[in-house]
Amino acid sequence: MPSLFEQTTLSSLILKNRFVRSATWEGMADDEGACTPRLIDLMTRLADGGVGLIISGHAHVSREGQAGPGQMGIYDDGLLPGLARMASAVHARNGRIIVQLAHAGCQAATGLSGLPAMGPSVLEGEKAPVCREMTLDDIEGVVEAFAAGAARAWKAGFDGVQIHAAHGYLLSQFLSPCYNRRQDRYGGSIENRARIVLEVLDRIRRAVGKTFPVLIKLNSEDFVEGGFSRQDMLAVCQVLERAGMDAVELSGGTPLSGKNTPVRTGKFDTPDRQVFYRDAARDYKARIRIPLILVGGIRSLEVAEALAASSQADYIALCRPLIREPELIQRWQSGDTAIASCKSDNLCFKPAMEGRGIYCVLEEREKKGSE
Numbered sequence: 001m002p003s004l005f006e007q008t009t010l011s012s013l014i015l016k017n018r019f020v021r022s023a024t025w026e027g028m029a030d031d032e033g034a035c036t037p038r039l040i041d042l043m044t045r046l047a048d049g050g051v052g053l054i055i056s057g058h059a060h061v062s063r064e065g066q067a068g069p070g071q072m073g074i075y076d077d078g079l080l081p082g083l084a085r086m087a088s089a090v091h092a093r094n095g096r097i098i099v100q101l102a103h104a105g106c107q108a109a110t111g112l113s114g115l116p117a118m119g120p121s122v123l124e125g126e127k128a129p130v131c132r133e134m135t136l137d138d139i140e141g142v143v144e145a146f147a148a149g150a151a152r153a154w155k156a157g158f159d160g161v162q163i164h165a166a167h168g169y170l171l172s173q174f175l176s177p178c179y180n181r182r183q184d185r186y187g188g189s190i191e192n193r194a195r196i197v198l199e200v201l202d203r204i205r206r207a208v209g210k211t212f213p214v215l216i217k218l219n220s221e222d223f224v225e226g227g228f229s230r231q232d233m234l235a236v237c238q239v240l241e242r243a244g245m246d247a248v249e250l251s252g253g254t255p256l257s258g259k260n261t262p263v264r265t266g267k268f269d270t271p272d273r274q275v276f277y278r279d280a281a282r283d284y285k286a287r288i289r290i291p292l293i294l295v296g297g298i299r300s301l302e303v304a305e306a307l308a309a310s311s312q313a314d315y316i317a318l319c320r321p322l323i324r325e326p327e328l329i330q331r332w333q334s335g336d337t338a339i340a341s342c343k344s345d346n347l348c349f350k351p352a353m354e355g356r357g358i359y360c361v362l363e364e365r366e367k368k369g370s371e
Helices: 037-048 077-091 136-156 170-175 195-208 230-243 278-287 301-309 320-324 328-334 349-353 361-370
Strands: 008-010 013-015 019-021 053-060 097-102 161-165 214-219 247-251 292-294 315-318
Touching (some): 136 161, 161 195, 214 230, 315 320
Parallel strands (some): 019 053, 019 315, 053 097, 161 214
């Protein structure tokens, strides 16, 4: 039976355990997207806290792809010094860290970038994000931007990259018929909708070689009418397997998904309330051989161990629990196996939206109340 605290090998990466810090927007970079001491300190806390693999917050690969304030960037060589300091700081603590490469597409923060948003199609509807339809030249430019971002991650000393193709960002938009209404070779069939993802993977491989780990974050489904389905996910993963993808992190939802957004609120304090994408993970493991990283609603060591023991996941990824407790994995390994103290209230995102960086607001209130 696999142990969560055993050493494993993922592609060329030797990891000290099966816990992954899922990419979490920190809101701590400067206005240009450069790494700040505060952001680097957070990564070192995660490394000291026992996380086997840290995935950075989504780093925008081009200026028009910025999603929000304080977002880390990887779009320019001028950002390399800060990126290198981050990688070096984590390695000094015997940690492993990869960069998540992202483009917000039609969800881009145009007020921050000063550039118009673009996506696979122009959408209509009261809640639809406004953007222009990408030309073939635009698509080529984005593919190249992902490859250039991967090359910068490699130059900066990171241990790999993760392609962000989930949560309604650009590559997720191309995969989803809800967002993608194109009539050319990038729209229609799932093979066409997945074309840009495969082109990104191929171009990254050309830029960094076959041994540099490349992972992907993918929706299990969109949870919107006419969106990316579980069958679509399985079809894409089969193609990615043939193309040499090293691991898949399975998530789900978009900003249009109502209660099924990627960061759901609620009480996930019992095993039956945890693991948002359990059924999708079972379907994945029955068909796909690429290692599976599972995120979403996992709050207890008991549930994490059951997922690994039943081979429903190869690695366990945590997002919000590590905002409140960067040392959670170390705590569990030391024998204190109480459930994560995260309340899943999403209050942590408000200070980040205000430019103050992400932190557990409830914990801050508790500290002030005890003073």
